[in-house]
Amino acid sequence: MTKVLISDKMDPKAAAIFRERGIEVDEKPGLTPDELKAIIGDYDGLAIRSATKATKGLLEAATNLKVVGRAGIGVDNVDIPAATARGVVVMNTPFGNSITTAEHAIALMFALARQLPEADASTQAGKWEKNRFMGVEVTGKTLGLIGCGNIGSIVATRALGLKMKVAAFDPFLTPERAVELGVDKVELDELLRRADFITLHTPLTDQTRNVLSRENLGKTKKGVRIINCARGGLIDEAALKDALESGQVAGAALDVFESEPATASPLFGTPGFISTPHLGASTSEAQVNVAIQVAEQMSDFLLLGGVTNAINMPSLTAEEAPRLKPYMSLAEKLGKLVGQILGEDVRSVSVEVEGAAAQLNQKPITGAVLAGLMGTYSQTVNMVNAPYLAKERGLDVREVRHDREGDYHTLVAVEVGTSKGTVRVAGTLFGNKAPRLVELFGVEVEAELQGTMIYIVNTDTPGFIGRLGTALGEAGINIATFNLGRREALGEAVALVAVDGDVPVEMVATLAKLEGVRDVVPLRF
Numbered sequence: 001m002t003k004v005l006i007s008d009k010m011d012p013k014a015a016a017i018f019r020e021r022g023i024e025v026d027e028k029p030g031l032t033p034d035e036l037k038a039i040i041g042d043y044d045g046l047a048i049r050s051a052t053k054a055t056k057g058l059l060e061a062a063t064n065l066k067v068v069g070r071a072g073i074g075v076d077n078v079d080i081p082a083a084t085a086r087g088v089v090v091m092n093t094p095f096g097n098s099i100t101t102a103e104h105a106i107a108l109m110f111a112l113a114r115q116l117p118e119a120d121a122s123t124q125a126g127k128w129e130k131n132r133f134m135g136v137e138v139t140g141k142t143l144g145l146i147g148c149g150n151i152g153s154i155v156a157t158r159a160l161g162l163k164m165k166v167a168a169f170d171p172f173l174t175p176e177r178a179v180e181l182g183v184d185k186v187e188l189d190e191l192l193r194r195a196d197f198i199t200l201h202t203p204l205t206d207q208t209r210n211v212l213s214r215e216n217l218g219k220t221k222k223g224v225r226i227i228n229c230a231r232g233g234l235i236d237e238a239a240l241k242d243a244l245e246s247g248q249v250a251g252a253a254l255d256v257f258e259s260e261p262a263t264a265s266p267l268f269g270t271p272g273f274i275s276t277p278h279l280g281a282s283t284s285e286a287q288v289n290v291a292i293q294v295a296e297q298m299s300d301f302l303l304l305g306g307v308t309n310a311i312n313m314p315s316l317t318a319e320e321a322p323r324l325k326p327y328m329s330l331a332e333k334l335g336k337l338v339g340q341i342l343g344e345d346v347r348s349v350s351v352e353v354e355g356a357a358a359q360l361n362q363k364p365i366t367g368a369v370l371a372g373l374m375g376t377y378s379q380t381v382n383m384v385n386a387p388y389l390a391k392e393r394g395l396d397v398r399e400v401r402h403d404r405e406g407d408y409h410t411l412v413a414v415e416v417g418t419s420k421g422t423v424r425v426a427g428t429l430f431g432n433k434a435p436r437l438v439e440l441f442g443v444e445v446e447a448e449l450q451g452t453m454i455y456i457v458n459t460d461t462p463g464f465i466g467r468l469g470t471a472l473g474e475a476g477i478n479i480a481t482f483n484l485g486r487r488e489a490l491g492e493a494v495a496l497v498a499v500d501g502d503v504p505v506e507m508v509a510t511l512a513k514l515e516g517v518r519d520v521v522p523l524r525f
């Protein structure tokens with residue numbers, strides 16, 4: 001039975017969905033990394049929020065794991081390259097908590113503008129310091145957005161509703177989208193110069209790390225207020241402390257820290273500094289949204305092969321998956337066929353789809369060809385890591401799509417470049433579901449690629465089939481099907497012989513010695 005582990009605190013709706021869909025689920029939030037490592041091998045799926053760290057070490061121990069589902073947006077707690085290399089899909093829920101996080105940024109902006117936490121603490125301490133807490137209005141002020149994606153653009157609409165001006169720095173924001181949102185698209189320096197409030201909404205990447213560096217904090221308008229509900233590491237925390245103390249920055253509100261949980265920080269106690277413990281996504285609405293989404297996405301993947309919101313694999317809807325399934329089986333068999341015959345001498349792969357196949361999402365078909373091809377020399381290849389491993393091996397992979405129908409209403413062809421030239425195999429689906437080989441290295445051969453087979457290339461001579469049958473029969477090997485093709489009469493011929501049971505190495509040697517035989521390769525599908 002398919003098993004999923006929920007290793008962080010998650011709304012109970014997630015577990016309920018897994019169970020409804022027939023998946024066994026264990027909820028074990030708060031395990032130590034070692035405890036988690038000890039049990040992860042039992043699970044097909046791991047559902048997490050931000051506390052679980054899906055490290056390389058954990059993924060190595062996760063021998064059955066097929067999917068990590070992040071109930072949230074940021075996947076920086078998952079080692080994506082390690083997951084991809086091990087063929088584990090990583091998916092997130094990119095929209096479920098965006099409104100909630102945008103609202104938290106706005107809440108923190110008001111908290112800074114009116115010093116709400118300090119005023120609350122003072123009032124509850126019985127001080128009534130009415131003159132101490134002079135605030136600022138936000139109306140008419142400029143909000144500088146660093147990052148204007150899902151959350152940034154929601155923040156922009158809310159800020160515009162508050163009659164603020166919004167300037168956004170985001171290299172990927174198109175001018176059209178900026179106009180549609182009603183924000184000024186600006187360069188970072190201009191934003192730093194103009195903004196009364198700055199709010200960060202980018203992922204943490206090599207480009208965004210320390211985007212508010214000491215130097216950039218020095219370029220801000222004196223008295224700026226800064227909010228970070230995105231990721232720790234976007235601001236130089238030591239420089240921020242100095243800027244708060246010097247008055248360059250009038251206030252800063254951090255929901256996220258360079259190191260979390262942030263139970264101690266030099267920023268704590270600095271005047272003008274307020275913080276929340278990574279609460280951006282913490283509303284009941286957002287947690288229900290992300291829990292439902294992650295459980296549905298993971299179940300679709302584990303049960304139907306549907307892929308939604310994957311970070312390391314192209315999307316494939318649960319509706320598309322059953323239509324693609326026979327194609328992926330055909331594609332994998334073609335890849336396996338070529339891989340077993342050619343060995344590792346593969347330089348390039350071109351996957352062509354024609355007719356009905358050209359109407360489908362081609363990426364999974366290509367992934368299946370690569371998985372079949374490379375699976376012949378690596379145990380751990382699957383659809384997820386095959387494109388990545390192909391890239392690592394320097395394989396030149398191309399996709400070609402022909403809408404027209406050729407001799408077959410649907411066709412998948414694989415052209416493989418080797419050190420000796422290019423070869424091509426092709427297959428179709430009989431009755432839209434049964435994979436059949438129809439072309440093998442330029443020869444028309446129709447065969448069901450299944451079980452144990454022997455690939456034989458020989459010179460077409462009278463009596464060859466009889467000699468082959470006798471050799472197999474004498475070794476007690478029963479022929480299941482015999483599929484033949486030839487380039488021309490008395491020229492090169494190709495046979496794909498399906499047999500019951502295994503083909504011993506000695507048998508391959510015996511067949512190779514038969515008169516006229518040029519090549520013999522045992523195959524397994």
Ligand SMILES: NC(=O)c1ccc[n+]([C@@H]2O[C@H](COP(=O)([O-])OP(=O)(O)OC[C@H]3O[C@@H](n4cnc5c(N)ncnc54)[C@H](O)[C@@H]3O)[C@@H](O)[C@H]2O)c1
Nearest residue numbers: 074147148149150151170172201202203207229230280281
């Ligand atoms: N505090 C929380 O609890 C919480 C909750 C949800 C999301 N987040 C975090 O918020 C961040 C934003 O989430 P999102 O859903 O809006 O992501 P998103 O991918 O929709 O938007 C990110 C934006 O950043 C922009 N960007 C990328 N590199 C940039 C650069 N060098 N300079 C400027 N802009 C750049 C992208 O173009 C994109 O528009 C993520 O880091 C996410 O993990 C935090």
Ligand SMILES: O=C(O)CC[C@@H](O)C(=O)O
Nearest residue numbers: 049050072073074097281
């Ligand atoms: O799960 C959380 O509480 C935080 C989520 C947030 O950081 C995210 O990136 O979605």
